[in-house]
Every structure is written in structure tokens, then in C-alpha cells.
Amino acid sequence: DTGVSQDPRHKITKRGQNVTFRCDPISEHNRLYWYRQTLGQGPEFLTYFQNEAQLEKSRLLSDRFSAERPKGSFSTLEIQRTEQGDSAMYLCASSLGDTGNQPQHFGDGTRLSIL
Amino acid sequence: AQSVTQLGSHVSVSEGALVLLRCNYSSSVPPYLFWYVQYPNQGLQLLLKYTSAATLVKGINGFEAEFKKSETSFHLTKPSAHMSDAAEYFCAVSVSTGNQFYFGTGTSLTVIP
Numbered sequence: 001d002t003g004v005s006q007d008p009r010h011k012i013t014k015r016g017q018n019v020t021f022r023c024d025p026i027s028e029h030n031r032l033y034w035y036r037q038t039l040g041q042g043p044e045f046l047t048y049f050q051n052e053a054q055l056e057k058s059r060l061l062s063d064r065f066s067a068e069r070p071k072g073s074f075s076t077l078e079i080q081r082t083e084q085g086d087s088a089m090y091l092c093a094s095s096l097g098d099t100g101n102q103p104q105h106f107g108d109g110t111r112l113s114i115l
Numbered sequence: 116a117q118s119v120t121q122l123g124s125h126v127s128v129s130e131g132a133l134v135l136l137r138c139n140y141s142s143s144v145p146p147y148l149f150w151y152v153q154y155p156n157q158g159l160q161l162l163l164k165y166t167s168a169a170t171l172v173k174g175i176n177g178f179e180a181e182f183k184k185s186e187t188s189f190h191l192t193k194p195s196a197h198m199s200d201a202a203e204y205f206c207a208v209s210v211s212t213g214n215q216f217y218f219g220t221g222t223s224l225t226v227i228p
Contacts, residue, residue, distance in 0.1 A: 042218030
């Protein structure tokens, strides 16, 4: 069990630029989640995949955000035309199974700073 | 819909003292409840989970939590705090048909030597 891996750990970019983050889940986990966490808050759900299918998206996920999990393994989260309000920690998590009682295993996150 | 309320955004205890972090949940169906710990610049690590088996759940690092349906609570306790327990703690709720966890706003635990 190598754990959930996220890359990069930190990203600093100018407002208006596009950024892409990668998440590699635990290998046998079929579910993959993206969360956003701002200072002093708990993680907020953005979207989740069951294998390669994106099954749910939060209202927080504006049209500038897109996520993919093309082969049901790793996932990418892209933010287009970044804004100051996008500055946050982006967390990826994975779990095994089809019900909500399975714990989610988190990566160390990608911290995004918008200049 | 589900939600979690964590009372006390900051808790300070002396080393060796009892740790009590409060979590109350709201759910229209039987919930699953989790406690996670987060150290600075790291992701969340699972401490323990309640998934409708025993109401008293033991986790890692000496932590435990008790599910009390009548009080809609799932408070986290540890008999004796260590310096290494200083971190941010999050309570989360899910349901069997759910696809996401709902997290509280977290409690920052400080341990005073």
C-alpha cells in the first residue's frame, strides 16, 4: 500500500493561468474523490469517480474546473483561468467499494497559490 | 442531507490530561461517522470509524469515540494527551447510499507541556 500520491505538492501561478493537478490513488481502489480545503475549514467535496465514470459534481465545481480519470486509475483536476478565490489546498482521496461506510484515504494535497 | 458540527474550533489541554473533542451530526438516515487527524501541510489520516457495529470505537494512537444516537453525537476522547497529538481534527459523516463525506470545520488541539 503506497498510499494516495498527489503532484505537485505546491503550485504558484498568476491569475488567469491554467493549472493541472494529478492524483494517483491506492491501486485497487475503485472510487476517487477530489476535495478543496481552505484555511480553517474542513474539506469540501468537489467531485468523485467510480472507476472511470464521473458520477457526481458539487455546485462548487464551476465550469472552469474539469476532472478526468481516463482509465480508472490516476485522475487529473484542471482549473482554467484561475482566480484569487481558487487559492486552496486540493485534496484527493480514494476508497474501495460501493457504499459510504468505506473510509477514504487521503493524499497530502496540492497547495495552490494564485498571485 | 447530512452535516457535522464540531463545537470548539480550538482546544488546549495539558500534557497527560484528558482530551475531549466534540462532534454532533445531522442525518435523516443511519450515519457512518469518522474522525480524521491532519498535521500541517499533510493530508487527512483516519483515526477511527463507526459503521453501525459497536457503539464504542477504538482507533489508533489511543483515541476512541462513542456513538450516541439519542444525542446525535460522536465525541472523540483520549485519556492522556501527548505532545504529538497536537494537530487539527475533523469529524465526518456519510451514509450507505452516499458518495461523499461531509466534514466539520475542524478542531485545533494544542497540548501544553
